[in-house]
Amino acid sequence: METWDLYDDxxxxxxxxxxxxxxTPWPMEHFHLVAKIALFSGNGSLLIQQRTSTKSxxxxxxxxxxxxxxxxxxxSWQGAERECYEELGLLLPQTPRQPQLTITSGQAYNDFYILQADFNQLSELTLQKTEVQQIRWATFEEVKQLVAVGCFIPYPAPLLSMLFEIGQNSNALWVFG
Incomplete structure (x- = not known):
């Protein structure tokens, strides 16, 4: 069972x-942390994952x-490290980082970590079969198309645009591999 720390506003x-x-009903005056990782290739494509059919x-x-x-x-960084390793079998840099972007949505502080991956071979990754059914690299246009047809979590278009803008600016990214 997952246990979360609760935060105030x-x-x-x-x-x-x-x-x-x-x-028990969620205490509406409280929030929890969510860590999201956006891994970009050297050519500006985003690594995306397809969630399993059994995810709630x-x-x-x-x-x-x-x-x-x-x-x-x-x-938040430790959560990002854990989630990346659990879902993809990928170790992030051990040095703690600050998120490039934080968005409050619902009762969560969503911290976005945007990194450039120094690998292109998806075969190097080990998927957590209970959560991830497949992965692939996708361009901004491909992600927008997946959103348009209802196959991608409907993040706001300006957020996706910002993630890609940062992700395609290698000077703004942490490189690892």
């Missing part, structure tokens, strides 16, 4: 915890490279 820890499977949220939809809720006691 100023992103300060409250000292309270939340169990993901709880039947957005089954069979395409999504960013990796991501998920940050567990209690983790920093």
């Amino acid at each position: 100023q992103r300060q820890l409250t000292g309270r915890l939340w169990n993901r499977d709880s039947t 949220g957005w089954p069979n939809y395409w999504d960013l490279s990796a991501g998920g809720s940050v567990l209690a006691g983790e920093t």
Whole structure:
């Protein structure tokens, strides 16, 4: 069972915890952390993943490279590292990073980490079969098309545009591989 730290509207820890499977109503004045990772290739394509049909949220939809809720006691970066390793078998740099972008949505602080991957061979990755059914590189146009036909999680168009703009600017990215 996943347990999350709860934060207030100023992103300060409250000292309270939340169990993901709880039947108690969500405390509306609280938030939790979500880490999202957008991995770009040297040619500006985004690594996208297709969620499995058994996922409770957005089954069979395409999504960013990796991501998920940050567990209690983790920093946002530690959550990003864990999710990337769990879902893709990929180790991120050990040096803690700050997200390039944070968006509050619903009851979550969504931290976006945008990195340039120094690999192009998808065969180097190990997918978590319970969460990810396939991965591929996609251009901005391909992602927009997937959104248009209802196959990609419907992130706001300006957000996707910003992710690609940052992801295609190698001076703004952390490179790893």
